[in-house]
Amino acid sequence: MSTTLVRPRRLTAVLAAVTAAVVGVAACSSGSSASTVRLVAYSVPKPAYDALGKAFAKTKDGKDVEVKGSYGPSGSQSKAVIGGQKADYVGFSVEPDLTKLVDAGKVEKNWNSGPTKGLVSDSVVVIVVRQGNPLGIKGWDDLVKPGVKIVTPDPATSGSAKWNILAAYTHILSEGGTDVAAQAYLKKFYKNIVSRAQSGATATTQFTSGTGNVLISYENEAISARAKGAKLDYIVPEQSILIENPAAVTKGASDGAKKFLSYVESEAGQEIFAAHGFRPVVKSTKIPTVAGANDPSNPFPTVSKLTTIAQLGGWSAVNKKFFDEKTGIVTKIGGAG
Template identity: 65%
Template sequence: MKPSRLWRSAPLIAAGAALALAVTACGGDSGGSDDAGASASAGAGAGANAGQSVAIVGYSVPKPAYDELQDAFVKTDAGKGVKFSETFGASGTVSKSVASGQKADFVTFSLDPDMTRLVPKFVAEDWNADSTKGQISNSVVVIAVRKGNPLHITGWDDLIKPGVKIVTPDPASSGSAKWNILAAYTHTLAEGGTDAQAQEYLTSFFKNVVSKPASGAEATTTFTQGTGDVLLSYENEAIGARQKGVDLDYVIPKETFLIENPAAVTVSASPAAKAFLAYAKSDEGQAIFASHGFRPTDKNATIGTVEGANDPSKPFPTIEKLTTITDLGGWSKVNKEFFDADNGIVTKIENATG
């Protein structure tokens, strides 16, 4: 089958200290082990970076993609003889862990604030100075439903109907949760509604939330184990679940939110880590991300069939109304306005709805 080209639509709307690191070795949604990616240390022969190690620390959702990236990288001249370790968990949690001193050479998070927390002590100030502005993968917020879509969910308005049970991660720990909530909020604006109406929608939305797991991957596990009627998720997470044989369907709303995931090397990173980042952003690396359901950062990237997508030959349809974090004024503004621990819009609504 001929590969297809991803054309991401341009944004169409504008709208105005204890740490518990929940990471286990090779269990749940995360992995943390010196042996992780062991197959990625078996490249034949010695390369330019042979004998070096790369400690990956990142959010849980893209772990399968990074496992494949490691296996592919060690087959290149730059990757032969390189060893990997990895720790994956909720984005905010693992970011705070690195800030507290956890060893990391390569870091990847669900959203930019988890990266900027590490600047400049652990990550250089120019981490986002490249052509992708530091982003390594994209996705969009989708609505995952039970196989056959028994509740006939078609979009956001269906989620606030009486009796619909929603699973979405906890914004206190999960970057995925913040993307989901912003998508739910801004769909009202995309339809011509006001901020007051968007807050009213979000209040009804949270009244139907029955579970808020710590991370996006944990939320998927919770849903697939039988909790809830719908799961708010990354498009790639829904595709990945289907690739593993999970019986679920997903709906791409006509109004949704662009998810942008950053990656960088730390200031103490080895040359091998820098080479791995370059590989992950290369055409070959982006093809691996695409195969796991991520939308490449380059709109002209050539991709092949993506199993698990609604249409494997055309896996990433153009979104009718796609909002970006830039449309809302950037993460500094959004975090203060929506997620401030005392006065954020979302914080107040969560407290009011229980």
């Protein structure tokens, strides 16, 4: 008799405990708004994105939002997302790496319809040299002289490599030269290349480790390396190209990802980019003192002859002319493989 009475009591106790546990978990889940923004980007702006993620977390919109980044060569990162890598926010070196995601149905077609036209940072191509500039490099023409050993990434994987090559090529055009003269220059330029890394960040690591005596790079990458203590100098040439870096959220991205993009595009976010050596896309951004710049109080000097992708006909025309796998100028010279 007693045994029959004990079992229901035990069963009731167990059911009560299970119910309490379930309610507790449900309460905990409903009371938490924690979310993760999966950021997939090219390697160069990692320090800036790390700082942006931390700053965003301190805002009302960023409360309980964690930004987790995956970084690598721009082209490779784009292919990874197309291939299935999960991403909420994508940031690339060049626009074609982003528009490939539009074609693949990963990003909305109107990604560039906002106030910054889908761009989150600017920069210019610079010439990085050993500390004290022992070769006396002043500009592009010095890079094709005997004894110059150039480090620059591979355009097959790296967006920064494309910017570097276009800057080298268009410096001839900006001085009134022809395409024939620009191609002749580029052939000489390539003969002096001693290393082609997969990404801009890897190229910088190779250079600071002793490879070559000239590095072609983003202005912000040179500034960042100097800020970290690298013994190098950089020259902002009179002729360069405006580097424009796009970003977007993917289809179905969380509100946290959308708010993070809005923060990146805000003056506060742009000031963080500027502090890491990028030229802000929002012109009203307050420019902070930038450690590592040639002049920290005036870190972004005016480039007298600055070419834009728009002036070259846009990325579709540029890719076809320079980087087409069969007919591109760079492909023929041997720089795309």
